[in-house]
Amino acid sequence: MKEAIERALDHLGDHSPITAVEQVSGGDINRAYYVQTQAEEYFIKGNEHVPAHFFRAEAYGLSLIKETNTIHVPKVHYYDEPENGEQAVLVMDWIEGGSQSADGERLGHELARLHQQQANEFGLGESTFVGTLEQPNEWCSSWLDYYREFRLKPQLTTAIAKDRMAGSRRSKLETVISRLEEWITHEPKPALLHGDLWGGNWMTGPDGPYLIDPSVLYGDPAFELAFTELFGGFPSSFYKTYEETSPLPPHYEDIKPLYQLFYLLVHLNMFGEGYGRSVDQIVTRYVG
Known part of the structure; x- marks a missing residue:
């Protein structure tokens, strides 16, 4: 997963050093991580057992909701669509949760x-x-x-x-x-x-x-x-x-x-x- 995270950050143009990577709760399906660089904080999901367009579908849904300006959704920074069961990732803003x-x-x-x-x-x-x-x-x-x-x-x-x-x-x-x-x-x-x-x-x-x-x-x-x-x-x-x-x-x-x-x-x-x-x-x- 480390290589996939580094690859994703490179794609979205954050080349600053990674200062923290912590696995966090992300549901039953994906592995989820809090990732901090010197520039930003991210929430990154990864999965190598899903179809290539799995995260594209999620990103599309988030974009449809965001366009309505009715309720917040996390900003999507990047997703990939790898073939052959390779590690897929979705990179979003880290949202600090409350009650x-x-x-x-x-x-x-x-x-x-x-x-x-x-x-x-x-x-x-x-x-x-x-x-x-x-x-x-x-x-x-x-x-x-x-x-x-x-x-x-x-x-x-x-x-x-x-x-x-x-x-x-x-x-x-x-x-x-x-x-x-x-x-x-x-x-x-x-x-x-x-x-x-x-x-x-x-x-x-x-x-x-x-x-x-x-x-x-x-x-x-x-x-x-x-x-x-x-x-x-x-x-x-x-x-x-x-x-x-x-x-x-x-x-x-x-x-x-x-x-x-x-x-x-x-x-x-x-x-x-x-x-x-x-x-x-x-x-x-x-x-x-």
């Missing part, structure tokens, strides 16, 4: 403003990643078509290939997928979403909340909010100010499990049967 509880209210307001940034269609024009799984995206005029074809069906296919989708689980999920229109009856606007917003993917910086590790798409804001409730990590003030700025659909509580289903399928496919029971509970709720 999340202090910024919940502001996060809710700023995320709602992000969701007010809209496109003409749902989806995205290129693939991204959710966790380590590649997320195919196409532009779709219908949210339900996008959610069915590019979110639920690919996870179903992956789960079948991993032998985690058989018997009644498979039949019930296939039924849910075919009948989405019965429960998701509102017509959302294509809003810019972070796409992977659990409690570990936002932080408090010196000038307010920051979003990190996006998997962006244009979709239903309720899809984003449903995931924030799945694993916790968001104070009550976040939801209060979000809904003051951008109310959720009246039947949100009825469709929330359908949106959480996607992320539970992702976790089933990435981490195994520990998430199977949660998937079963949701599909059974809708089709018995």
